[in-house]
Amino acid sequence: MKPRIAVLGCGYWGSNHIRTLKSLGALHAVADANPARAEGFAAEQDCLAIDPAELFDSSDIDAVVMALPPQFHAENAIRAVQAGKDVLVEKPIALTVPDAERAVAAARDSGRVFMVGHVLRFHPAFEQLMALIGAGELGEIKYIHSHRLGLGKFHTENDALWDLAPHDLSMILAITGEEPVEVRGEGAALLDHLSDFAHVHMRFASGVRSHLFASRLNPYRERRLTVVGTKAMAVFDDGEAWARKLAVYRHAVWQDSGHWAFTANEPSYVAVGEGLPLTRELEHFIHCINTRETPRTDGEEAIRVLRVLTAGTVVHDRRQDAAR
Structure with missing residues (x-):
């Protein structure tokens, strides 16, 4: 029904x-x-x-x-x-x-049922990335970084961090399975008192480190999530065509006679079934309504994202910036 x-x-x-x-x-x-x-x-x-x-x-x-x-x-x-x-x-x-x-x-x-619209959690490429991580294909996760850049949109209430970063934070927290124990934010407000650029650095109890960079004043568009593991690195690039949205790099790094050496290999592209994330998100919502299951992106998950947003927020006063 x-x-x-x-x-x-x-x-x-x-x-x-x-x-x-x-x-x-x-x-x-x-x-x-x-x-x-x-x-x-x-x-x-x-x-x-x-x-x-x-x-x-x-x-x-x-x-x-x-x-x-x-x-x-x-x-x-x-x-x-x-x-x-x-x-x-x-x-x-x-x-x-x-x-x-x-x-x-x-x-x-x-x-x-209470669900929050972290729509990229339903992107087929991200779901496939989570499957790779779960299967141990990347080894132990060490670092995650996300770049979400472009020109606009500009809001009177939300800065670049609050408008652009929730999706990336939701993905990062899903990959780590934990909240960060340390959050450090840095922003820059160029148009008014709201940040147009935002960097957030995170440290997790497991040892994973992560950062995200969000910008609404960037000359080019970038939607990229990179996961660095001990066996391989993976890149989810939503700006690529479907056949190239998820790439795995099986680079090798080792020590030789006290010096670091490495080999850089060409990426292998993981097959991803095409599908619209919003359609899949709303199908999941309908499924949860009918079955009474807890949504993948439930309220508790959204609170965890909000805690990081709050901790990473930088308040700007342009009058102070101009005086510097």
Whole structure:
């Protein structure tokens, strides 16, 4: 059975949810603070347009996908789960850890599915990368680094770290299976008080080190995750064609007479089945609604990501920067 799902928030990413849910046969209604925008999508997708204030009490809606400005996610998620709706909240889950914890606790107390939109966890190339790691193909993981660079989008509330890094942090935490014991952030604000560049360095109790670099003022686009192991290195490059999205480098490094030596080998490309991450994410949400399983990207996972975001945040004052 397909649950009846409403999308709250008809902006850029909300519109992607709307069209994808329609293709999956699960779109029931749309809601937005701008009634005309909701009515336009309702006419386009042949579904209901509903006032946001009435959405939570509607008995015709089983679940809600929330694609709102993040400062509104927690309060609306709490209203939804307490009204008996399952919820998928877009990233970030909230702007503070206590708000996120309140939303997750409300879902747990209400017995509702609570999922967060860390969509790259459902990318076929990342799933294949996790399978390689699980099979020991890379050996012991030593270092992970992620670069997410491009030009725009610019938000009045979110800086580059909070807008771009949640996906990468979710992948890094999934690979390590632990939270970092040390987080160090560095940012640069060029346009206003919000960082346009962000570096986050992490150290894990297992010995793994990691860093991510996020930028919304970069002249070229890069979407690359690199995992360095004792047997091999793997690169998930979402900018490549499907046949080259996941590469494994079986380089060798050893000591010879007290000196380090190495051989660099050409990459081997791992076959990855094509699939849209958002479609797979929403299929997983529908599956969890029907089976009551815990989502892969549940609320607890989102809180862990939020802790790292909070620890890595650098507050800027341009007046101080100009005085330097």
